Amino acid sequence: xxxxxxxxxxxxxxxxxxxxxxxxxxxxxxxxxxxxxxxxxxxxxxxxxxxxxxxxxxxxxxxxxxxxxxxxxxxxxxxxxxxxxxxxxxxxxxxxxxxxxxx
Amino acid sequence: xxxxxxxxxxxxxxxxxxxxxxxxxxxxxxxxxxxxxxxxxxxxxxxxxxxxxxxxxxxxxxxxxxxxxxxxxxxxxxxxxxxxxxxxxxxxxxxxxxxxxxxxxxxxxxxxxxxxxxxxxxxxxxxxxxxxxxxxxxxxxxxxxxxxxxxxxxxxxxxxxxxxxxxxxxxxxxxxxxxxxxxxxxxxxxxxxxxxxxxxxxxxxxxxxxxxxxxxxxxxxxxxxxxxxxxxxxxxxxxxxxxxxxxxxxxxxxxxxxxxxxxxxxxxxxxxxxxxxxxxxxxxxxxxxxxxxxxxxxxxxxxxxxxxxxxxxxxx
Numbered sequence: 132x133x134x135x136x137x138x139x140x141x142x143x144x145x146x147x148x149x150x151x152x153x154x155x156x157x158x159x160x161x162x163x164x165x166x167x168x169x170x171x172x173x174x175x176x177x178x179x180x181x182x183x184x185x186x187x188x189x190x191x192x193x194x195x196x197x198x199x200x201x202x203x204x205x206x207x208x209x210x211x212x213x214x215x216x217x218x219x220x221x222x223x224x225x226x227x228x229x230x231x232x233x234x
Numbered sequence: 235x236x237x238x239x240x241x242x243x244x245x246x247x248x249x250x251x252x253x254x255x256x257x258x259x260x261x262x263x264x265x266x267x268x269x270x271x272x273x274x275x276x277x278x279x280x281x282x283x284x285x286x287x288x289x290x291x292x293x294x295x296x297x298x299x300x301x302x303x304x305x306x307x308x309x310x311x312x313x314x315x316x317x318x319x320x321x322x323x324x325x326x327x328x329x330x331x332x333x334x335x336x337x338x339x340x341x342x343x344x345x346x347x348x349x350x351x352x353x354x355x356x357x358x359x360x361x362x363x364x365x366x367x368x369x370x371x372x373x374x375x376x377x378x379x380x381x382x383x384x385x386x387x388x389x390x391x392x393x394x395x396x397x398x399x400x401x402x403x404x405x406x407x408x409x410x411x412x413x414x415x416x417x418x419x420x421x422x423x424x425x426x427x428x429x430x431x432x433x434x435x436x437x438x439x440x441x442x443x444x445x446x447x448x449x450x451x452x453x454x455x456x457x458x459x460x461x462x463x464x465x466x467x468x469x470x471x472x473x474x475x476x477x478x479x480x481x482x483x484x485x486x487x488x489x490x491x492x493x494x495x496x497x498x499x500x501x502x503x504x505x506x507x508x509x510x511x512x513x514x515x516x517x518x519x520x521x522x523x524x525x526x527x528x529x530x531x532x533x534x535x536x537x538x539x540x541x542x543x544x545x546x547x548x549x550x
Contacts, residue, residue, distance in 0.1 A: 213264075213274060218246055222264060222272040 134193045136172050138163040140179060141206075142186035150178055180205035246276065249287030249312070255295040279303045283430045283492075285310045297321065306430040315419035315479060320429040330431045333503040334448070338437045347439040350502055354455055367440075381458055385466040412474035413465035417453065419482045420461055421446065424453045427495040433503075455498060456491075 138151060139162050151157070154175060155165035167175070172192060179188050180203075187206030194201035202212050202219060210223040251262040253276070260278050265271045276284070278299055283306045286292065292307075300307055301323045309319040337343045345367060352361050352370050356377055361370065386394040397410050428435050428448060438447025440454070464481055468474045 213272075215246055215248070220246075220274045220276070222269065222274045224270060225273050 133166045133168045135164070135166050136175075136190060136192040138175070138179065138188060138190050140186065140188040142184075143179070143188060144182055144184060144186075147179060147182050151175065176203060176205075246281055246283070247285040247287060247310075248290055250289035253286070253290065253292040253296045255293060255299055260296045260299050278305060281305050283308065283426070285426065288312055308426050308429065310426065311422060315482070316422040317425040317429065320426075322429070322432065326432045328432055330433050330500070330503060334433045334437055337503055338439065344439050347502055350505065351440060351451060351455065354498065354502070355458065370440075378458070381462060385463065389466050389469050391466075391469050407469075408471050408474035409465050409469050412468040412471065412478035413461060415475035415478040416461035416464050416482050417457065419479055420453045420456060421449050423491055424495055425449045427492050427499065428452065431496060431499060433499065452495060452499060456495075460491075 136155070138155065140147065140151065141161050148157075151163050154167055154171060155163035158164050172190075176190050179190070183206045185206070187208045188204070189208070190203040191200055193199060198219060204211060210221050212219045213222040248262055251264050253260065253262050255261075259275050261273045261275045263271055263273055281303075284300060285308050287310055297307060301321060302325075304323045304325045306323060306326065307321045308317055310317050337347050348367060348370060349361055349363075349365060352374060353359075356373070361373065365373070382394050382396065386392065391409070394407075394409060396413070397406055398414050399406075425435055425446070433448065435449045436445045436447055438444075438449075438451045441447040441450040444450070461478075461482070464478060465474075468477055468481075471477050
């Protein structure tokens with residue numbers, strides 16, 4: 132059964148953009164949305180992660196878990212999914228902008 | 235809100251973190267060797283319950299943001315196996331507490347809930363509709379004894395006798411020690427579920443006279459399935475208590491148990507109900523009326539025909 136997927140691909144090779152735009156709409160720069168089968172989704176994600184180079188990409192798609200979706204990531208990202216006993220949240224390092232003064 | 239498990243995330247367990255509010259939202263600062271100090275924003279409005287484990291600190295602003303979103307915050311032991319304290323958000327509905335008290339205060343209804351609890355444990359149709367509490371206790375004793383015997387035979391440990399005498403704690407067999415430890419974990423989880431629903435842990439249907447009476451009632455629903463087989467499987471363990479706690483935490487998918495406990499409590503207290511409740515943000519306080527039922531608050535009921543013409547004590 133086809134379901135909606137969302138791929139964000141930053142700094143990926145041009146041929147990969149071509150492959151993605153054949154299946155998905157580029158609704159805003161680097162953000163692709165579309166409805167495809169699980170097989171097409173997996174094929175697309177395989178080619179994205181194989182040719183990621185210095186870029187980075189994230190895929191979100193509906194899944195049968197408590198949150199209702201799953202995430203996959205490729206490339207080195209500042210943000211990455213963290214698992215809290217089955218609940219996925221996003222962890223990242225705050226680099227320059229400290230909002231709290233050190234004690 | 236916990237009762238709407240279908241559309242909100244059930245539980246988040248945090249330990250060794252600092253939870254604080256910054257300019258954008260509530261975040262947990264997690265320090266690990268691999269990633270250094272990282273920030274994780276918490277989806278406060280989507281969470282029904284946050285369990286704060288050991289090594290957690292939380293700022294007052296973060297706590298009040300959680301409360302404003304109707305998220306119950308519990309202070310628990312490692313892995314959520316003990317519940318030390320809980321904050322109840324102002325907006326938490328009292329509808330489940332009211333149901334609990336209503337069913338508890340009437341002896342007939344209380345017996346009905348007790349009977350439903352036994353049916354939940356031993357299968358529907360196993361208890362005669364007119365069984366008294368005395369008979370129920372008899373059924374329960376026989377069933378549990380048979381269950382012990384079956385497992386003792388399965389693990390080839392001859393005779394087993396349940397013993398939780400604190401005086402002779404040290405010279406108990408591994409199964410008894412493991413069972414006591416695993417049951418303590420179970421009580422913590424059940425306590426968290428009861429508090430998160432807004433119910434009272436003290437008003438039990440089978441047990442009574444203890445601040446945890448309802449906790450013991452509900453925990454009994456799961457012992458035959460969860461803690462008793464686990465304890466018997468540790469009959470040869472040299473450190474049965476610690477191992478029981480670890481297995482309970484690791485193996486039983488702790489946080490999948492909580493939604494199940496909540497659904498079971500709701501079913502016991504309101505067998506006919508669908509568990510949809512209104513959004514707490516939209517709900518005003520109702521005023522109680524013995525004839526009309528709940529009537530809307532936030533309305534001036536002073537106008538119209540008031541038969542009671544006695545002077546008000548504050549305005550003679």
